[in-house]
Amino acid sequence: MSPLLFLQIATCAISFLLGIFAVWKRPHAETAWYFCLFALGTALWSASLAVAMSGWGEPTPWGRLAISFGSFMPAGFFLFLSSFPRRERGFAAKQAAIATITAFCFFFSLSPLVIRETWIVEGSFLYVSVGSGYLMFSAYYLGFLIVALTKCILKYRAENNPKRRDQLRYVTLGFFLFFVPLLISQFILPLLGIFRASSLGPLFALPMLAAITYAIIRHELMDIRVVIQRSLIYSALVIFVSAIYLFLVLLIGFFFKSAGTTTAITSAGITTILGVFGVPIVKQYFRKWSDPIFFKHPYDYAQALHSLSSILYLSLSRDEILSRSSSILSDIFKTKDVHFVLEPAAIDTLTTNDQTLGFKTLSHPIVFEDKAVGILTLGHKRSEESYTTQDLQLISTFTFQAAIALEKARLHQEVHEYSVHLEQLVAERTGEIQKLQEEQQEAMIDISHNLQTPLAVIKGELELLGDSVAEPEKIRRVTASLDRVSAFIRQLLRIAHLEHSSNELEMSPLDIAALIREQLDYFEVMAEDKNVAITSTISECGDIFANKNLIEEVLVNLVANAIRYRSTLRPAVISIALADAGSYVEITVRDNGVGISKEHQAKLFNRFYRPEHDGTPGTGLGLAIVQQIISRHGGSIHVESVLDQGTAFVILLPKKKSVF
Amino acid sequence: MKILIIEDEPDIARFLKKGLEAELCVAEIARTGERGIALAHENSFDAIVLDFHLPDMCGDEISAIIRKRKPSVPILVLSAERSIDIKVDMLGVCDDYVTKPFSLREITVRLRALTRRGEVLHGDILKCGELMLDSQKHTVTLNGKPMSLRNKEFTLLEYFMQHKDIVISREMILENVWGLSIDPFTNTVDTHIRLLRKKLETKTRTFIHTIPKRGYRFAAE
Numbered sequence: 054m055s056p057l058l059f060l061q062i063a064t065c066a067i068s069f070l071l072g073i074f075a076v077w078k079r080p081h082a083e084t085a086w087y088f089c090l091f092a093l094g095t096a097l098w099s100a101s102l103a104v105a106m107s108g109w110g111e112p113t114p115w116g117r118l119a120i121s122f123g124s125f126m127p128a129g130f131f132l133f134l135s136s137f138p139r140r141e142r143g144f145a146a147k148q149a150a151i152a153t154i155t156a157f158c159f160f161f162s163l164s165p166l167v168i169r170e171t172w173i174v175e176g177s178f179l180y181v182s183v184g185s186g187y188l189m190f191s192a193y194y195l196g197f198l199i200v201a202l203t204k205c206i207l208k209y210r211a212e213n214n215p216k217r218r219d220q221l222r223y224v225t226l227g228f229f230l231f232f233v234p235l236l237i238s239q240f241i242l243p244l245l246g247i248f249r250a251s252s253l254g255p256l257f258a259l260p261m262l263a264a265i266t267y268a269i270i271r272h273e274l275m276d277i278r279v280v281i282q283r284s285l286i287y288s289a290l291v292i293f294v295s296a297i298y299l300f301l302v303l304l305i306g307f308f309f310k311s312a313g314t315t316t317a318i319t320s321a322g323i324t325t326i327l328g329v330f331g332v333p334i335v336k337q338y339f340r341k342w343s344d345p346i347f348f349k350h351p352y353d354y355a356q357a358l359h360s361l362s363s364i365l366y367l368s369l370s371r372d373e374i375l376s377r378s379s380s381i382l383s384d385i386f387k388t389k390d391v392h393f394v395l396e397p398a399a400i401d402t403l404t405t406n407d408q409t410l411g412f413k414t415l416s417h418p419i420v421f422e423d424k425a426v427g428i429l430t431l432g433h434k435r436s437e438e439s440y441t442t443q444d445l446q447l448i449s450t451f452t453f454q455a456a457i458a459l460e461k462a463r464l465h466q467e468v469h470e471y472s473v474h475l476e477q478l479v480a481e482r483t484g485e486i487q488k489l490q491e492e493q494q495e496a497m498i499d500i501s502h503n504l505q506t507p508l509a510v511i512k513g514e515l516e517l518l519g520d521s522v523a524e525p526e527k528i529r530r531v532t533a534s535l536d537r538v539s540a541f542i543r544q545l546l547r548i549a550h551l552e553h554s555s556n557e558l559e560m561s562p563l564d565i566a567a568l569i570r571e572q573l574d575y576f577e578v579m580a581e582d583k584n585v586a587i588t589s590t591i592s593e594c595g596d597i598f599a600n601k602n603l604i605e606e607v608l609v610n611l612v613a614n615a616i617r618y619r620s621t622l623r624p625a626v627i628s629i630a631l632a633d634a635g636s637y638v639e640i641t642v643r644d645n646g647v648g649i650s651k652e653h654q655a656k657l658f659n660r661f662y663r664p665e666h667d668g669t670p671g672t673g674l675g676l677a678i679v680q681q682i683i684s685r686h687g688g689s690i691h692v693e694s695v696l697d698q699g700t701a702f703v704i705l706l707p708k709k710k711s712v713f
Numbered sequence: 714m715k716i717l718i719i720e721d722e723p724d725i726a727r728f729l730k731k732g733l734e735a736e737l738c739v740a741e742i743a744r745t746g747e748r749g750i751a752l753a754h755e756n757s758f759d760a761i762v763l764d765f766h767l768p769d770m771c772g773d774e775i776s777a778i779i780r781k782r783k784p785s786v787p788i789l790v791l792s793a794e795r796s797i798d799i800k801v802d803m804l805g806v807c808d809d810y811v812t813k814p815f816s817l818r819e820i821t822v823r824l825r826a827l828t829r830r831g832e833v834l835h836g837d838i839l840k841c842g843e844l845m846l847d848s849q850k851h852t853v854t855l856n857g858k859p860m861s862l863r864n865k866e867f868t869l870l871e872y873f874m875q876h877k878d879i880v881i882s883r884e885m886i887l888e889n890v891w892g893l894s895i896d897p898f899t900n901t902v903d904t905h906i907r908l909l910r911k912k913l914e915t916k917t918r919t920f921i922h923t924i925p926k927r928g929y930r931f932a933a934e
Contacts, residue, residue, distance in 0.1 A: 294885070501793065502766070503794040505812075506722055506725065506813060508814040509725055509815060510725055512815075513725065516728075517735070518815070519734055532816075539813075540895060543895070575864075575901075577863075578904055578905060579898045579900075579904060582904045584898065613897035
């Protein structure tokens with residue numbers, strides 16, 4: 054194989070890999086795709102030339118194809134520069150124009166008008182006989198490249214971002230190194246009739262690719278640095294293994310004078326064994342060797358401090374602080390080993406070298422309130438550089454902040470655990486109280502059942518005595534007392550039932566205005582009987598969701614109370630009002646009766662509570678039942694009263710929720 | 714009237730029997746649900762008084778078994794509970810119920826009302842001599858003249874007209890007309906009957922008769 058052919062193949066492979074990697078690494082970036090187009094154009098140009106040189110088939114068509122593929126290069130490069138670092142205005146139009154021109158040139162170059170004939174001279178050099186169209190093709194090619202170069206320079210001058218400037222500088226440099234030899238070898242010399250250098254065309258693209266690659270490595274152009282490093286390592290490994298194989302084949306052939314299958318198999322076997330054991334070591338070596346090239350670059354101190362501080366500020370858990378800052382530190386110092394040791398026992402056994410510079414590793418204590426709470430250790434940098442004063446400053450500032458952040462996280466965790474514990478305790482206690490309440494209610498139900506039977510017996514026996522005794526009035530009084538005891542027990546049972554939340558109330562939509570109107574009739578009759586006037590103001594409020602019987606019971610109870618506690622000093626008036634209160638309805642039963650003092654108001658809804666010197670009969674459970682009914686409906690009741698002036702009970706009940 | 718008392722509490726069973734016999738009824742006692750069912754099947758009773766909480770069986774079970782053989786026999790349940798929900802449950806399996814402690818008179822009034830249930834009238838138009846009530850149109854006429862009644866007065870009159878010539882207790886009226894088990898005003902029934910009487914009655918014609926210690930009776934003629 055001639056060295057020229059080998060170079061062509063190498064150029065093709067490098068260009069191809071570089072183009073594909075760019076796209077693979079950043080498939081969503083436009084620039085990556087245009088860079089790929091440029092690289093693939095170069096690769097295919099080299100490939101076609103390599104085929105033509107190798108003498109495989111007729112050289113003329115391959116020569117023409119090489120020129121055709123070459124027309125992708127300026128197009129790709131132009132588009133790359135039009136979209137890098139950011140898209141230019143009118144990009145879509147440019148894109149369309151370039152696609153048309155390129156397609157035309159591609160097919161045009163395949164015709165004999167551009168290249169009449171190609172032949173091989175001296176085994177490897179290609180000689181080309183150009184046609185009249187070659188000048189036109191050259192004009193297209195050169196035109197594009199000149200515009201692209203100008204663009205490159207203008208962009209470099211206009212760019213403010215230092216990183217972008219660096220990137221553009223290397224791209225321009227590479228382009229220049231590509232452009233000048235290309236101009237000479239491909240256009241000036243062929244026009245002068247010298248074709249010896251024409252097949253070197255793609256090789257001139259190598260400096261350009263090298264420059265862009267350098268821009269990628271040093272200035273993070275398109276962020277494919279790691280991918281390139283890996284691909285270079287693996288390519289080197291392949292070359293390494295192939296070299297061993299070829300060497301073995303030659304060696305065995307030389308010593309044993311035997312060639313053929315046996316040699317190949319033996320060499321392959323030895324290569325495999327060497328490959329299995331040798332490749333990891335060689336890979337490690339390549340990596341060590343290439344890391345300083347790829348990862349040796351200074352970090353921006355302010356930027357690094359900002360990223361670290363924001364993590365410490367935003368993270369609330371210890372694990373989050375450690376994992377996120379480890380990853381950032383590893384990125385800043387380009388080291389794989391970032392360790393935090395936070396166990397107090399382990400801290401004592403570690404030594405720190407925070408005062409000694411020039412070491413390849415760095416340890417720094419994390420101190421909170423004069424007490425070491427942990428140690429941060431950083432391993433070897435991938436570039437194998439020593440840690441600098443600036444690194445130590447950064448780590449020192451970081452550990453100081455980290456100590457505070459870790460303490461904050463610890464306190465946060467403590468508060469969190471405490472609140473979880475508290476919630477558990479509350480849940481336990483609530484459960485106990487609920488259980489006690491249920492037991493109490495069940496006991497009350499049992500007591501009621503067991504009391505009513507003996508009462509029934511006594512009442513029955515008294516009734517049988519009836520008129521036969523001398524003073525039937527006494528019997529009647531005892532019977533009345535029995536009835537009161539019985540009523541009291543029944544009320545207790547009612548309350549127990551209502552409080553038992555497992556006893557579901559039968560609820561349905563209820564037109565509260567209609568219900569009150571219906572009951573008014575009844576109230577008027579009862580009030581009239583006691584010379585009490587009833588007035589009402591009923592607004593339409595729509596439906597509530599309620600148990601009709603229970604709401605009726607509430608109204609009857611309140612009106613009966615109002616009549617019972619009427620004042621003898623003035624004509625008694627009771628007013629009943631229903632008003633819309635947003636998502637609630639408001640029912641007010643107001644009287645001008647004897648009123649309730651402030652101290653009594655507070656206890657009014659308590660069970661068994663009866664105002665002192667209350668001569669009226671009652672169990673002291675009526676209002677407790679009313680309140681229980683209202684609360685089971687999700688509503689509320691309160692009292693407004695002034696002694697000797699009157700009382701108002703105000704009930705709020707939720708409206709039925711709309712189904713929509 | 715022949716009554717079966719199914720009640721495990723001996724004292725209650727005894728005074729019930731005594732009380733009913735004083736009302737000229739014949740009463741027989743069963744101490745368990747099983748015995749009660751057997752007696753009910755073997756004999757013909759006019760009504761059954763059933764305690765809802767028996768040690769061997771539940772009241773609704775007993776009631777269902779008896780009803781299978783004797784679908785028409787009225788059953789009055791005795792219960793310690795008194796709430797509207799329970800009342801609805803009870804009336805699903807029996808004809809009426811009273812809560813403990815009950816009065817003997819209440820029991821007898823209800824039993825008589827139950828045994829005369831055949832005469833209870835239902836329908837849109839109820840007539841009683843010159844008085845006519847249309848439930849559908851919600852109107853009442855006396856001698857052809859329309860009368861103005863309040864809602865509760867109307868329902869009360871309707872209940873009376875449906876139970877003509879039967880003595881009905883205040884408790885029965887309160888339960889059926891007002892849906893209340895306890896009267897918070899203490900005189901709801903009496904007050905409304907007084908008003909109704911004022912509107913209906915003249916010196917010569919009395920519809921509602923007061924039966925001392927028992928209740929009221931609506932006289933057809």
